[in-house]
Amino acid sequence: MTDKFKQIKGVSLADQAREVIRSAVLNGSIKPGEKITIEDVAMQLGISRTPVREALKALEGDGMVRLLPHRGAIVEPFALDEVRIRYVVAGMLEGYAAELACKRQGSELAEKLEANCRELARLCKKKKVTAAQVRELVATNRAFHDLIREGSGSQTLVRLLDTLRQPSSYSQNYWSNPESRQISLEIHQAITEAFRAEDPILARKLVEKHLSEARERLITARRES
Incomplete structure (x- = not known):
């Protein structure tokens, strides 16, 4: 090691x-x-x-x-049931974090989210990606969610969500799939627009929807790997 x-x-x-x-x-x-x-x-x-x-x-x-x-x-490798539970809880907590972050920073945070989306879009252009590029995709995605979590202003939420993180190896099959990458990019862009419009309820709903859909796609990818 x-x-x-x-x-x-x-x-x-x-x-x-x-x-x-x-x-x-x-x-x-x-x-x-x-x-x-x-x-x-x-x-x-x-x-x-x-x-x-x-x-x-x-x-x-x-x-x-x-x-x-x-x-x-x-x-410990997480069982798929454990992965599902962690995503369900994370969805509720991060949805609330998005609502708080949108109320606190709104369009200001949207600028940072937009910059992240541009980077994600650049990485998503290639249909086939190397292992290094997958790691970069995972890191860029994580940075997007960190902006929302930290933007909430609640260290309690940040700490709770931090304990629910999945190892990046669990996300690699997901981000290796071009369809999954495109879906995530589009929902990230929609979340960013909700922040730009300063609509905290929409921001919350979109984040919850995003994590719910990502959960099922990740679990499917794990089963097929």
């Missing part, structure tokens, strides 16, 4: 270890079913094993890893 973990300044050692492990899982550096050893993490972060052990216990509570006695942990 060379270079998968980098230090974060200004937080406790256990929280630092928890966040870097979590980020490595979410960005696909560590994949479902892969083992995480306490010694590797401790060595790369330059800390003792105790805070790493505490971090893994916390991540087990989040359902992200399963502890292995005296051996570290293994990244």
